[in-house]
Amino acid sequence: MKWLHNMNLFIKRIWSGWVVILTVLLIGIFFFLVTVPNVLTETYDIERFTSAEETIRSPVTIENKQETERKTRKTVQSVEDRFNISSEITEEREAYIQEVFDAIATLNKAEKERNIPKSADKNTNDVTGSQGSEDKLDRLKEVLSPEITESINNGLLYELLNAEPEELEDGRKLLSRSVNDVMENGIRAENIQRAQTEVEESIQFSDLSPEMKTTLTGLAEFVVTENSFFDAERTAEARKEAAGNVDPVVIRAGEVIVREGQTITNEIYEELDLVGILDDELNIFPVFGLVLLIILMMIVLTYELKMLAKNAELDKKQLAAIFFISIIVLALMKIVSLYTTSVNQLFFAVPAAAGVLLVKQLLDERLAIVLSILYAILGSIMFNGHIPGSLNVEAGIYFLFSQMAGIIFLRNVKDRLAVLKAGVGMTAINMMVILLFLFLSIEKYALPDFFLLSGYGVIAAFSSVVLTLGLLPFFETGLGILSDYKLLSLAKPNQPLLRKILTEAPGTYHHSVMVANLAETACESIGANGLLARVGAYYHDIGKTVMPHYFIENQMSIKNPHDVLDPKQSADIIINHPYDGAAILKDHKLPTEIVDIAMQHHGTTLLKYFYYKELEKNKHEKEEAFRYPGPKPQTKEAAVICICDAVEAAVRSLKEPTEEKIDEIVASIVNDRLMDEQLNECPLTLKELARVHQTIRETLQGIFHSRIQYPMKEAK
Template sequence: MKWLRNTYIYLKNVSRERLMVLFLVSMMGVAFFIAAFSNVQPKTYEIEQFSDAAETIRSPVTIENEEETERKTREVIQSVEDRFNISNEITNEQTAYIEEVFEAIAKMKQSQQPNNASRTLDEDPDAPPTSQEQLTQLNKLLSPEITDSISDGVLYDLLNTDVEKLEEGKELLIKSVEGIMKNGVSAENIERARDEVEQTINFSSFDNDLKSSLIELSGFAVTENSFFDAGKTAEARKEAASNVEPVVIRAGEVIVQQGQTITTETYEELALVGVLDSKYNKFPIIGLALIILLMMVVTNHEIGVFKKNNGVDKSKLGAIFFISLIILIVMKTGSLYTTSVNQLYFAVPAATGALLVKLLLNERLAIVLSVIYAILGSILFNGQIPGSLNVEAGTYFFFSQMAAVIFLGRSTDRLAILKAGIGMSAVNIVAILTFLFLSSEKYSIPDIFMQSGYGVIAAFLSAVLTFGLMPFFEAGLGILSDYRLLSLAKPNQPLLRKILTEAPGTYHHSIMVANLSETACDAIGANGLLARVGAYYHDIGKTARPHFFIENQMGATNPHDRLQPRESAEIIISHPYEGADILKNHKFPQPIIDIAEQHHGTSLLKYFYYKEQDKNKHTKEEDFRYPGLKPQTKEAAIICISDAVEAAVRSLNEPTERKIDELVASIVEDRLMDGQLSECPLTLKDLDKVHRTICETLKGMFHSRIQYPIKEAK
């Protein structure tokens, strides 16, 4: 049932860790939502019509003014003229009637022969036809439509006009009629059309009788040939309406300036964009919640990846939360003073978060959180215009943070932050100049220098804030950064000097374990620097009774010879926990304390166990085992292996490559079979790499040397 109990404890710990992560992510999401709420929910005003605006009011949304669009469309439709169909057949028919009249008259003039058939016996057959006879004959030649509309007096005058004048009158009349009817003559403008032809005839040089005749003919010829087309008219109006651009109020557009009188039209626009409505619009809030949910899902996934590779505890989760909160506060504060004119977001030190996350946690998480902070910045700096994102601000924050991650590199020197600040300044300036040159606005040289100065300020503030906040996270939350590890690894550190002076053998043993552990950790992607520093202090407990440990006896009498095996075991077994107490008293980071406490796990102190068993066959193995905990991290597990390997290799008379390889393999197998590695995240693949790396390192330490000849004294 022991395995069942261990499984239950494991699942319980996993569930607790998941709940911690979910709680952290939820708190981050709530903080982001509260900070960004005002950026998606429009501000409302209590304004009376015809009063003066107390401040400049901009539209929070992009919306169509449907009433204004309808009014504009209505005006356009009304301006469209009716469409008519012009009948060319009617035009041709009327001009044909004119030609018929003149051709008939011309024919009459050519035949000036007496019509004997129509004369009585008393009349002279050689006499020319009378006017009445000519009119009678002409009426017979003309169509009824002509004779019914044109009086005999007109025909008589035309018959008495010479041929040349008739021809000129014909050409003028036909040309005028065709010209006026070509453009269409409707029932509404027929009189105007006839007047135009009449004026043309009046301006001619003909005599009055001919003019009168031509005018009467034009009155007959000019008739309606243009008819209203309902289909074409409707189509023209529809096309005109479709070309009307909607009247749109853009987000950020000024509706009323400060001090301007609020007219009826302005008041209607304010109501339309929703700034007079005290009710909240739920859709922007839902949108904000969804984008924050997506951001938190990504964050939760990346924390899970980080936990899998590096382990996670309350301090690391707290660091993620507080760094995010700091960046949120910095961005929100900057957004309160940023306008469309000053663009102060260029001076916001958003890269502080990327620097802190990379220094305190790891690079991958820093990159992912940089993307999250950039998206958050695009919301916070949207000018409180719901539905819009400041892509320029988000892009700037992204490149600034990426510059921080890239230029910080893997250096463990605090000056690396300053170097990263210089690199960030260059990237910030390039990004700002890119935005300036891409915009259509013209900037003066002073403006360019001022905007570039914002980028330098942002980089400088990021470096300064990182310097200032690092001690808070290191001391306040117990986060172990590379800088803290380097300070603990300095030879003048009091506890290291204590080991060196009081337990020199232990000191040199610790140095060897540190070398083995660091190379092994680097090989499997664990924290090599943490392993080195942890190895330096893993045996600090031996300084309580240094001469009870063989490496410090220097050929002196072994005090265990005077003690019972059980008593000796108690002294030896106590050193990890005494060391942990010493480290706690000196306010050491918890990972170093854990390594000191866990580096023997629950392993068996075999020498004294077998020695006691020779005396008492009923000796319990549990009495000679370390109480634990077993190693919980990769670094602690590797130090556990390296500690045993270093001590064992030192006991070899001739440490050949084969002996070293077999010894390391046996120790790794012993720790694995004894269950000492069951609670750490090392895989079998990792153990294989650890085995090979430790062997290579030991072979380098115990390489063969040249045997120098000794000159014999004569």
């Protein structure tokens, strides 16, 4: 029998593992189906020069290389050629001016020292004067550089020789300054005429005599020359630097390429083709990325469910609850995402916290935290504006904080009003997160925007509360999940079955209350469900209401009917009460966990009193006829109630319960249940059993503590 039991446990464990894996696989498939449209690139059938039927955004971030090249080419072409200005030529020309005027000044000075009159009257035809001027001109040409004498005609030199010294000096300064101004800026070959014109204009606007202006203008034609030459190396470097400074033309993910009603030009068509939304071929790489993400989520979820199954019972009903809760939460997100735009941020109104509130109440807080993270990640994908490869970080952060607020503020899962209190806390957190986004945004928001988005946060919080309170009865009744709310309602004294026990078997009722106190304390000491143990203990002996007077605690002022019955008949009556109770509980549709406790609280124990009484008549009587059919306790709560039921009855029978006697009885019953293999099928460990022993003993000692003996008044 033991090997058969072990085999059954092994098969049950294998089957439980496959059920978990199958549930996680179904959840993963659902995750994939609701998020895959957000990572696939939508394609369009568009012709050039037609009107766009809808606003189209880029699904990817990509460089428009053709536009970048055009921009670079335009920038390079706009770079002007680089020229080098020859300072040597500038200095050379200035030296020519200085040489001409210095030579004339030197000749005039020498002539003056020899007291030779300066050429006579210009209007005279005196041969001597004319001959003197020609000699002077010859001497001037002898001292001037060949470049000057070859380029400047004699008439100009002659006019300069006959000019007055003051006017000559003024002319020199004017010409030198004007030539220096234009040559310092550089004179290219194509700009020589313009430079000469600038110098000529400077001369013409001066106060010099017409003759001197004409002479200086002629001299400027010789002096002004090209001094700026094309520098190929510098030009190439400048163009290279300009090309390097050109920013690539990038089409950002989410950027509007064409708006509804806008004409599809060649340029727009090329951009649509570039981002891949005119291509009929499906890009499956984002799908691979999504699959990897969901696989990681499934690994995390599988681990958490395994941990939950190890620490507590995880049945198909609870797995179904996780599946349906995930469907509800993600379906809500998906529906809202269809109406959400970059302008209308409706994701702030999604009641995402409803799911984790349900999970915390129905299952486990740790699992609720894990699911809140997974839901937030999936929400950031579903609200990405159908831009593959991008995540809506704002939506993800908002969902995470909103759900975590619900988990944190829902402190007492045994109180339905606690959900409303959690709703107030979620409202505050939602508004804080929204305000955070407004402050971090570079956009300017008006006060009405804050009130609108805050209103979304309020809606999200309280719609989460409404959904939680509305869906909780569905999971409790529809799936048969036993929540703390359900247990609390079953523990109320006005429950019909509890009133039935109280009125028909008051002794049993009192016994059940005592067992409930012991079992709850013991279960809480080992991390089991104390509330389940308490409620299960309330109902565990309801089968005694079928024949209440055949149980000693209900025999008040009456004769014990077992005194006149055959031991086997008495044993049959006693043995039937767990199964009668289970039948009553099933008829009244009480949770399976309560029914199982009622059926298992005696396991396959032996009715020793009647068995030994039968042995007095028949020494060959077998124990099987006086043992409960079972099953043995399958859960920690049922095992603890099995122990507490026997302990309470035994201690209550003591006339003077002392600490030593209580400890001895508790130890004896715990050891008896252990040696009788009644605890073999429950997950209770020896360490936990020792803790249960200690807790029951301490609790009973507190109940049956010694009291002060008050003196009685003596009768006179």
